[in-house]
Each structure stands twice: as structure tokens, then as C-alpha cells.
Amino acid sequence: MATSTSSKLNKAVKQQYMGLPQGDKVQAMYIWIDGSGEGLRCKTRTLDCEPKTVEDLPEWNFDGSSTYQSEGSNSDMYLIPAAMFRDPFREDPNKLVLCEVLKYNRKPDDNNLRHTCKQIMSMVENSHPWFGMEQEYTLLGTDGHPFGWPSNGFPGPQGPYYCGVGADKAYGRDIVEAHYRACLYAGVQICGTNAEVMPAQWEFQVGPCEGINMGDHLWIARFILHRVCEDFGVIASFDPKPIPGNWNGAGCHTNFSTKEMREDNGLKVIEEAIERLAKRHRYHIQAYDPRGGLDNARRLTGHHETSNIDEFSAGVANRGASIRIPRAVGQDKKGYFEDRRPSANCNPYIVTESLVRTCILKEEGDEPTEYNK
Amino acid sequence: MASVSMSSRLSKAIRQQYMNLPQGGKCQVTYIWIDGTGEGLRNKTRTLEQEPTSVEDIPEWNFDGSSTYQAEGSNSDMYLIPVCMFRDPFTLDPNKLVLCEVLKYNRLPAETNHRASCVKLMEQVKEHGIWFGMEQEYTLLGIDGHPFSWPQNGYPGPQGPYYCGVGADNAYGRDIVECHYKACLYAGVKICGTNAEVMPSQWEFQVGPCEGINMGDHLWVARFLLHRVCEDFGIVATLDPKPMKGNWNGAGCHTNVSTKQMRDEGGLLYIEKAIEKLSKKHPEHIRVYDPRGGQDNMRRLTGLHETSSIEDFSAGVANRGASIRIPRQVGQDKKGYFEDRRPAANCDPYSVTRAIASTCLLDKEEEE
Numbered sequence: 001m002a003t004s005t006s007s008k009l010n011k012a013v014k015q016q017y018m019g020l021p022q023g024d025k026v027q028a029m030y031i032w033i034d035g036s037g038e039g040l041r042c043k044t045r046t047l048d049c050e051p052k053t054v055e056d057l058p059e060w061n062f063d064g065s066s067t068y069q070s071e072g073s074n075s076d077m078y079l080i081p082a083a084m085f086r087d088p089f090r091e092d093p094n095k096l097v098l099c100e101v102l103k104y105n106r107k108p109d110d111n112n113l114r115h116t117c118k119q120i121m122s123m124v125e126n127s128h129p130w131f132g133m134e135q136e137y138t139l140l141g142t143d144g145h146p147f148g149w150p151s152n153g154f155p156g157p158q159g160p161y162y163c164g165v166g167a168d169k170a171y172g173r174d175i176v177e178a179h180y181r182a183c184l185y186a187g188v189q190i191c192g193t194n195a196e197v198m199p200a201q202w203e204f205q206v207g208p209c210e211g212i213n214m215g216d217h218l219w220i221a222r223f224i225l226h227r228v229c230e231d232f233g234v235i236a237s238f239d240p241k242p243i244p245g246n247w248n249g250a251g252c253h254t255n256f257s258t259k260e261m262r263e264d265n266g267l268k269v270i271e272e273a274i275e276r277l278a279k280r281h282r283y284h285i286q287a288y289d290p291r292g293g294l295d296n297a298r299r300l301t302g303h304h305e306t307s308n309i310d311e312f313s314a315g316v317a318n319r320g321a322s323i324r325i326p327r328a329v330g331q332d333k334k335g336y337f338e339d340r341r342p343s344a345n346c347n348p349y350i351v352t353e354s355l356v357r358t359c360i361l362k363e364e365g366d367e368p369t370e371y372n373k
Numbered sequence: 374m375a376s377v378s379m380s381s382r383l384s385k386a387i388r389q390q391y392m393n394l395p396q397g398g399k400c401q402v403t404y405i406w407i408d409g410t411g412e413g414l415r416n417k418t419r420t421l422e423q424e425p426t427s428v429e430d431i432p433e434w435n436f437d438g439s440s441t442y443q444a445e446g447s448n449s450d451m452y453l454i455p456v457c458m459f460r461d462p463f464t465l466d467p468n469k470l471v472l473c474e475v476l477k478y479n480r481l482p483a484e485t486n487h488r489a490s491c492v493k494l495m496e497q498v499k500e501h502g503i504w505f506g507m508e509q510e511y512t513l514l515g516i517d518g519h520p521f522s523w524p525q526n527g528y529p530g531p532q533g534p535y536y537c538g539v540g541a542d543n544a545y546g547r548d549i550v551e552c553h554y555k556a557c558l559y560a561g562v563k564i565c566g567t568n569a570e571v572m573p574s575q576w577e578f579q580v581g582p583c584e585g586i587n588m589g590d591h592l593w594v595a596r597f598l599l600h601r602v603c604e605d606f607g608i609v610a611t612l613d614p615k616p617m618k619g620n621w622n623g624a625g626c627h628t629n630v631s632t633k634q635m636r637d638e639g640g641l642l643y644i645e646k647a648i649e650k651l652s653k654k655h656p657e658h659i660r661v662y663d664p665r666g667g668q669d670n671m672r673r674l675t676g677l678h679e680t681s682s683i684e685d686f687s688a689g690v691a692n693r694g695a696s697i698r699i700p701r702q703v704g705q706d707k708k709g710y711f712e713d714r715r716p717a718a719n720c721d722p723y724s725v726t727r728a729i730a731s732t733c734l735l736d737k738e739e740e741e
Contacts, residue, residue, distance in 0.1 A: 063693060
């Protein structure tokens with residue numbers, strides 16, 4: 001059976017309990033990225049009154065030896081609240097809190113890429129960098145096979161599924177609808193959804209977000225997706241190439257613009273930025289998946305609307321290129337561009353940071369520059 | 374579905390119709406007590422003519438102790454003495470849940486009534502302002518006895534991704550956790566958090582900070598609520614300290630402790646003194662940290678899976694393999710609390726808190 005046992009527990013019973021009043025008490029669910037750089041963890045605490053801003057939330061800690069993040073003999077790690085959202089599962093006044101992780105010595109955990117991203121973003125505030133990220137993902141049953149696919153086989157080849165409608169084209173739309181609504185409730189800047197080329201594959205877009213917000217909003221959107229799928233009893237995978245062969249991979253195309261690019265004749269600035277990116281392909285590929293490029297190697301083949309991982313290319317309306325300039329931008333001579341290289345399981349903090357380093361701070365070479373704090 | 378009870382499949386819509394009926398001024402009070410096993414909870418309900426405003430308004434009652442492993446049939450009446458009242462999250466206001474102490478026919482405390490001596494001790498050490506927080510771990514089982522949602526004739530992938538996990542492949546049975554949390558908040562139980570645990574289908578909730586006798590009261594009622602919520606869903610919560618043999622975590626009830634002195638500036642000194650005292654009484658504590666004099670904990674405290682070995686006492690900052698762990702924050706602030714990681718999930722919190730308070734706070738002359 002493709003859905004989990006948990007999802008078959010009686011929801012009418014659940015609803016009775018979830019409807020109970022809770023007085024002044026507030027449940028705050030702290031969320032963090034674990035030692036894999038991709039996994040999300042969460043735990044909840046009761047607060048005595050509703051926090052109005054993230055500053056009202058206390059620091060916390062957790063057992064890092066159970067999340068691939070520390071040794072048992074020295075396992076305490078710190079959770080520092082970074083961004084607060086409404087909780088679409090427990091509803092108001094309860095909160096979801098995205099946190100940064102610090103090690104026992106209060107230095108950022110190895111997978112805490114938010115820390116440096118925040119520093120870099122604060123250096124370029126005046127450029128007002130905006131991002132929009134297109135998160136692709138695949139729905140799987142608890143057996144690991146894509147949800148809705150025949151048990152021991154494959155659906156018909158790709159063609160009718162992208163933005164499709166109908167039970168023979170769209171697999172699992174309930175999850176997409178529920179996730180969209182949950183994100184809107186939570187305050188996540190979700191701006192759209194569509195069915196993707198491979199059946200059981202979907203996409204949502206988050207943005208436009210300025211600076212550090214891009215990473216924050218995308219991580220919470222991912223958490224909400226996992227949690228919604230858990231409720232339905234299926235699994236969302238961000239693997240960049242879940243099915244080998246003639247099936248699309250999953251990316252996280254990243255749209256980017258600065259104030260200058262959005263103003264008249266911004267196209268010139270866009271083209272300059274792309275030239276810089278062309279000279280730094282290896283640095284970006286390293287930053288665009290959690291395994292320094294190994295994950296993307298399965299996806300960026302040059303086929304299935306991807307560019308080849310070994311070469312950099314750019315072009316107007318070209319989905320086979322590393323960078324695509326939308327046709328409308330080519331016409332208006334201003335706007336934004338789309339970096340199609342990041343994989344679906346990328347860390348948005350380092351993706352956005354690397355674009356800022358190369359395009360605004362004009363860095364060169366394979367290593368990021370160290371700036372004095 | 375094989376793993377949930379038949380009861381849970383009865384129509385909840387029909388149930389709701391009846392539960393919506395007004396009850397006039399009458400009030401239903403459910404009396405809860407610990408049975409002869411020292412682990413099991415029992416309950417029965419009576420109607421009162423009006424809503425009790427405090428526990429003093431609730432009358433004594435009695436029950437048949439020969440049916441709860443607590444008395445002989447020839448002399449089976451036992452007394453229920455209300456001690457702590459909560460709102461009822463199942464039948465809702467104005468109805469109540471009331472935790473009771475059990476007295477034998479001669480009005481002496483029943484064998485498994487450890488509250489009686491705990492209350493006396495807490496009164497004795499009142500001026501120290503001792504606070505507790507207990508981390509109750511438990512495992513969800515289907516009615517077939519296998520952990521809930523585990524594959525029928527096998528095991529899930531090894532431990533690693535489940536602790537605080539999210540997603541249908543990592544979190545098994547979150548509905549129970551969510552409902553239990555809300556039920557506790559409604560009832561007035563001092564629940565302060567929840568998280569998924571290291572073994573799949575294992576969860577934890579924390580109750581506290583509670584002063585003195587309140588710790589035991591709130592934890593026992595929280596346990597009752599857990600069993601009752603699971604019953605509604607048709608699955609079972611077990612507090613067994615080692616439900617699955619092999620490379621699977623056990624279930625404990627880590628107990629966090631502080632006194633006024635420990636919470637004040639320079640409190641670390643008092644924490645270290647307390648740990649020194651505890652180190653000299655390891656076997657005495659182990660004996661009361663599960664309902665079988667240490668037998669249950671022997672299966673859990675192996676020195677592996679984030680436990681200390683049952684044979685030795687140890688303490689350390691941020692060390693989850695020690696008997697006592699001093700949180701890193703406390704080590705830095707030089708004040709706060711410490712965590713005793715030895716109690717088993719099925720411990721009696723009255724026995725645990727009494728032993729800790731007694732060892733740490735009574736002078737040698739005062740101890741029995």
C-alpha cells in the first residue's frame with residue numbers, strides 16, 4: 001500500500017482534540033537543518049504567551065549526536081531562532097520557528113550556511129538583490145516508488161503531464177493544493193505552482209524575496225511540504241534525479257535581479273553579471289547541491305531541459321543553457337535572469353550567497369573571498 | 374487495518390451526537406488511580422450535583438481492590454482520596470479528572486501509593502524550592518504488539534533519521550502526539566514540549582517545571598491522558614524501558630532538577646555538591662528508578678544508545694553517556710539545573726522525585 005499507516009489514523013478523532021482551547025499557552029515548533037545538509041528536524045515547546053516577533057523567542061538546544069551533528073560525549077547544540085511563521089498545522093497563535101544551529105562553542109554548525117549568507121547579504125543591502133526560486137520535487141509512496149505510478153512499472157512517456165489535468169495526468173494534486181494554502185497561511189512568500197514534466201513531479205515557486213529571506217522562506221516551504229506529505233502518508237523527495245533514464249530530473253531554478261537590473265537598460269548589467277558567472281562555473285557548481293556537484297552530475301546531462309554540467313552557456317529563452325534570459329527581459333531591456341543549474345536539494349543560502357558574491361561583489365576564482373567581520 | 378483496535382473504528386459521528394447533549398448542572402468526575410502493578414492506571418466516573426471549584430469539593434470514594442491486584446476478595450474495599458483536579462479534555466467542561474491516592478482498608482497507604490511518603494518529604498524540604506522537569510519517553514504499538522507503522526514482518530531502516538524527524542518515512546503516529554499535547558494544555562497539565570525520539574514510533578513529551586509534589590501529580594495525569602488518547606485512535610502506548618531488543622533505543626524518563634540555590638548566582642557549586650551526594654547512593658536510586666527494583670532498567674542501561682551503564686555512576690557536562698548530565702548552558706552560566714538520566718520510562722515519578730530530594734537536601738541525621 002503506497003500511503004503510510006499513520007495517515008490512516010482517524011482524522012475525526014484528531015479534529016476533536018485539535019479543536020480544544022489552549023488558554024494563553026502557545027506552541028512554538030523549532031525547525032533546523034541537520035547534519036546531512038538536506039534533512040529537517042523539529043521539536044516543540046510551550047510558551048506562556050504569544051511571541052510577537054522572532055526576538056521574543058528564547059534560544060534552545062538539542063542533542064546533536066542524534067542528528068549526525070556531534071558526538072554523544074559533547075552533544076549539546078544551540079538553536080537560535082532566525083525567522084518566525086504562523087503554524088498552519090496547529091493554527092494561531094502557534095508558531096513555526098526556523099533556527100540557526102551553533103556548535104557547543106557557539107560557532108556555526110558545519111551545515112549552518114545561513115550564518116555567512118546573512119553577512120554577505122548585509123554587505124549588499126543597497127543593491128536590493130531579489131530572488132525567486134522554483135522548487136521541483138517528486139512524490140513517492142512509502143515503498144519508494146513515485147506516487148501514482150503502477151506498482152511494478154512505469155507510466156506512459158513524458159509529454160502530457162506538464163501543467164496537466166485529469167486523473168491520467170496529474171498524480172497527487174491534493175498535496176500541492178494543501179501545501180499552497182498552508183504556505184499562504186504561514187506567511188511564506190509562495191507565488192505559484194504547476195505540475196511538472198515527469199508524472200508525480202510538481203513545482204512551487206517562492207519569491208520575490210530580498211536577501212536572506214529567500215533562504216528562510218524556501219526552507220520553511222520545504223518543511224511545510226514534508227509535513228503536509230506526512231499527513232497524507234506520502235513522501236516528497238528533492239533528489240535531483242529520482243528515476244534514471246528518460247525521465248526529467250528535479251532542479252531549483254533561481255531567478256535573480258538587483259535594483260540596477262530592474263531599472264532602464266538593466267539588461268547591460270545582466271549581461272555583465274552573466275560574463276562573471278561564465279568565468280566562475282566551477283565555484284557555482286560546487287555550491288549548487290549538497291555534495292559539491294556529485295548530485296547534479298546525475299541531473300545536468302544536457303538533455304531533459306538541462307545544460308551540461310561541464311560547460312557554461314547562456315541565452316535568451318534557452319532552457320538548454322546554464323543561464324536563461326527570459327524573452328520578455330530581452331525585449332524590455334531590463335528585468336532578471338534565471339540560473340538553471342541549482343539542484344532541487346540545494347541549500348538556498350549558499351546558492352543566493354554565491355550569486356551575490358559573483359554578480360554584485362564581483363568576486364573571481366574558485367574560492368569565496370573572506371571578508372573581515 | 375490490522376494494527377488499530379475495533380473500538381477505534383466505531384462511528385465517531387454517532388459518538389459526537391451524544392457528546393453534544395447538554396447535561397444540565399450535573400458534573401462528571403473521573404477518579405484516576407495507580408493499581409497494584411505500580412504502573413497501570415485505573416479510572417471510574419461519578420456524577421456530582423454541581424461543578425467542584427477545587428479538589429477539596431470532591432468527596433472520597435472507594436473501589437474493589439481485588440480486581441486491581443491490590444487486595445483480597447474478602448477485604449477488598451479500598452479508599453480513593455482526591456488529591457489533584459484537572460479539566461477533562463475528553464468530555465470537556467465542566468467535567469473533571471481527579472488524581473487520587475489509594476488507602477487500604479485500615480487507611481494506611483496502599484503498597485503502590487508512593488505519593489504519601491513523597492508528599493511528606495516535599496513538605497520537609499519546602500524551603501529549598503525544588504523544581505523538576507521530567508522527559509517522558511514512550512513507544513507506540515499496534516494492538517498486535519508490534520511498534521506502530523513498522524513493517525509487519527520486519528523492521529524499518531536503522532536509527533539516524535527519526536529523532537525530531539518530519540515526513541511519512543521518519544515520523545510514525547504524530548497525530549497522537551499532537552492530540553495529547555492539546556489535551557494536556559486543556560486539562561491544565563504542565564506540558565512544556567514534545568519531540569520525536571531516536572527509534573521510529575518512539576516519542577517524548579516533557580512536563581515541568583513543577584515544584585515538589587506537583588511533578589508526580591502532573592506526570593501521572595499526563596500518562597493517563599496519553600493512554601486515553603491512544604485508546605481513541607486504537608493503538609497502544611507502552612512505557613516499557615526496552616521495547617525492542619537489539620540496536621534500538623530504550624525509553625527513559627530523564628529527570629531535571631534544581632533548587633533555589635542552584636538557580637541563583639554561583640549555583641553550579643550546589644549542583645556539584647548534589648551530584649557528589651548522588652554518587653554515593655547509586656544502588657539506592659537505581660532500586661527506585663523503575664517499578665521492579667532495577668530489573669527493568671537492566672535491559673535499558675547498557676552504556677550504549679545514549680545511556681550510562683547500570684553498574685557505574687558518572688557525571689559530565691553535555692555528556693549523554695553519563696548517569697548525570699550537566700547541560701552545557703548551565704556549565705557556562707555557572708547556575709541552573711542538572712539532568713538525572715537514569716530513571717526508566719515506567720518509573721514512578723513520586724519515588725524518583727522523593728529519592729532525589731531526600732539524597733540532595735536532607736542532612737545525614739534527617740534521613741530515615
